[in-house]
Amino acid sequence: MAVFGTRIFLSLEKFDDIPVTLVSLRTSSASSSSPKLTPFPSWAMNKWKDCNKIQAAKGLDVDSVGRLWVLDNGSDSCSSKLWTIDLANNDQTKLIIQFPFQKLKHDLVLDETPNGTFAYISLWGEQHIVVFNLERNQSWTLDTPGIKVFSIALSPIKDQEPRKLYLGVSTTPTNCTSCIKGGNFPGKRQADESTNYALIGSVALFLVLSCIISLWITLRIRKTRNSNEKRNAGAEEMEIPTLPSPVSPELVDEEIENDLYGVVTAPPPRS
Incomplete structure (x- = not known):
């Protein structure tokens, strides 16, 4: 999505039932009904399978002079491209560059510096981004080892501080050299x-x-616990029998003789 003045620009996914991928709508209207999406810049510039037209718009951004930059994914028969549409000059459309490689591009940000205007482009699931310089009309890749880029963004401009480039990580590994077929x-x-x-x-x-x-x-724990409880409940304490007091052999012999001869032993006198 990009905004310029009272117009909003949107890129739509290319499916069989969606005839155009770049549309616009106005934010100011006297009508209370919902605004309708309008093909941008025209129906003719969104003709499918025409490599001279916009095939599958993705990343959008507007520069300081009012140009809408459009990242075009292309199709199975058309390579990807980068367009500019001059919003301040009757929406004149210009093809900036046609990329030599066919990969699924996803997002776009612009960086206007004293050294020129740069466009940073993310490739879906790839471990590098594409850098394009407008003044030299050249593009090259910048490796991002270990980072499969999905989206891309730039920090705001703050005085003399250099801007930072933020990369959104792709969580799904995708072979982007073969995942596009007719934009679907x-x-x-x-x-x-x-x-x-x-x-x-x-x-x-x-x-x-x-x-x-x-x-x-x-x-297992319950079975072990029940077994222990049953074992404790069934255990009986054994009473130790009381043993008789030890008797000396002399007393035993004396009692035996008394029993044999009928002698009764008198109890000892009381003191």
Whole structure:
């Protein structure tokens, strides 16, 4: 999306039922009804399968002199391009550069410096960005090792501070050299769906295994606890029998003789 004056410019995804990908609408209107999207700059400039027209608009930005920069992804038969539309001069359209490579471009930001105007372009899922210089009409790639770029942005201008370039990371690995077919991106959609299904299946399997292991541990603990309780309840304390006092052999012999001869031993006299 880009804004200039009372006009808003939008880029739309290219599908079979969407005839144009670059539209505009006005923010000021006397009518209370919702504004209608208008093909921009015209229906003719959005003709599909015509390599001299806009095929699939993506990144948009407006520079300080009122030019709308349009990043065009192209199609299966047309290479990607970079257009400018002079909003202050009757929307005159100019082809700036036709890129020599066919890759899925996604976003665009402009950086106007004393050394010239630069356009930074992100490539979907690639580990580099494209840099274009307007004055030299040249483009080159800038590597971003380990970073698969999805979106791109620049920090605001602050006095003498240099601007910073921010890169949005792509979380889904995509082979962007083959994911575009007529602008419908079927390859990317299939890769996204396959990745989501595999992730959901892995999470579900992990949850099921976790529940089974947790249930097994709980049952084992409960079984061990019940066994211990039964063992404690069934245990009986054994009473130790009282043993008789030891008797000396002399007393035993004396009692035996008394029993044999009928002698009764008198108790000892009381003192």
